[in-house]
Amino acid sequence: MDRRRFLAGTAVLVVLPLGSASATAEAMAEAIKKVVGNSVVTEGRVTLDLPPLIENGNTVPLVVSVQSPMTVADHVKAIHVFNEKNPQPNVFSARLSARNGKATIGTRIKLGDSQKIVAIAETSDGRFWSASADVIVTLAACLEEST
Amino acid sequence: MANVLVNAPKTAKRGSVVEIKALILHPMETGFRPGTMGKIIPRNIIERFTATWNGTEIFDMEMSPAIAANPFVSFFAVASETGTVGLRWTGDEGFVVEERVVITVE
Numbered sequence: 001m002d003r004r005r006f007l008a009g010t011a012v013l014v015v016l017p018l019g020s021a022s023a024t025a026e027a028m029a030e031a032i033k034k035v036v037g038n039s040v041v042t043e044g045r046v047t048l049d050l051p052p053l054i055e056n057g058n059t060v061p062l063v064v065s066v067q068s069p070m071t072v073a074d075h076v077k078a079i080h081v082f083n084e085k086n087p088q089p090n091v092f093s094a095r096l097s098a099r100n101g102k103a104t105i106g107t108r109i110k111l112g113d114s115q116k117i118v119a120i121a122e123t124s125d126g127r128f129w130s131a132s133a134d135v136i137v138t139l140a141a142c143l144e145e146s147t
Numbered sequence: 148m149a150n151v152l153v154n155a156p157k158t159a160k161r162g163s164v165v166e167i168k169a170l171i172l173h174p175m176e177t178g179f180r181p182g183t184m185g186k187i188i189p190r191n192i193i194e195r196f197t198a199t200w201n202g203t204e205i206f207d208m209e210m211s212p213a214i215a216a217n218p219f220v221s222f223f224a225v226a227s228e229t230g231t232v233g234l235r236w237t238g239d240e241g242f243v244v245e246e247r248v249v250i251t252v253e
Contacts (some may be wrong), residue, residue: 094208101164106221
């Protein structure tokens with residue numbers, strides 16, 4: 001095999017593993033619908049902070065913050081986070097009030113695959129805001145028990 | 148048995164916003180993983196984390212198996228008056244852990 005043909009062959013091999021089956025994009029849409037109902041979800045006001053490239057899906061730091069004065073009249077009531085390709089679409093749902101002063105929540109999550117994460121915030125006026133982030137996971141959260 | 152680590156300021160200025168961080172030892176077993184004999188390991192997660200300030204609920208979070216093992220949560224609270232912040236984790240298999248920290252407001 002000459003060098004040119006060998007290189008062409010490796011290029012094909014590199015391309016092949018991409019393109020995996022997405023099973024639960026609809027499940028995520030359904031889970032979001034359960035929370036927002038028929039309300040309009042506007043993109044904005046929410047910041048979803050997590051690393052774009054994740055080496056280990058077992059613990060992924062995630063911070064959601066929402067721009068809000070957090071007063072009794074105008075505050076964030078709830079923050080929900082959803083994912084596309086873990087076995088279940090929900091990550092967490094938190095309820096907030098003016099007592100929080102700042103609509104920011106930090107936690108660590110598991111990611112089973114490269115996917116889209118969506119955060120939705122509900123403000124006290126009943127409106128919904130969202131942000132999403134695409135992440136690449138190189139080592140997925142383990143599906144088998146390590147022995 | 149459960150180990151909890153809470154990080155909150157001991158003192159705060161009245162009306163200021165303080166950050167409270169909490170970490171708890173827990174496997175957060177998803178219920179989707181096969182074990183050594185190929186049998187699914189039953190789900191064992193913390194389902195709910197709540198925080199109170201002098202008994203008034205200030206934060207409530209519903210967790211799913213997608214929360215990493217040894218759940219870490221950070222959130223903010225307005226330091227309204229000197230008081231006890233009560234943190235409570237509840238979950239599968241009757242898991243209940245409570246922890247308290249006192250924040251003095253000046």
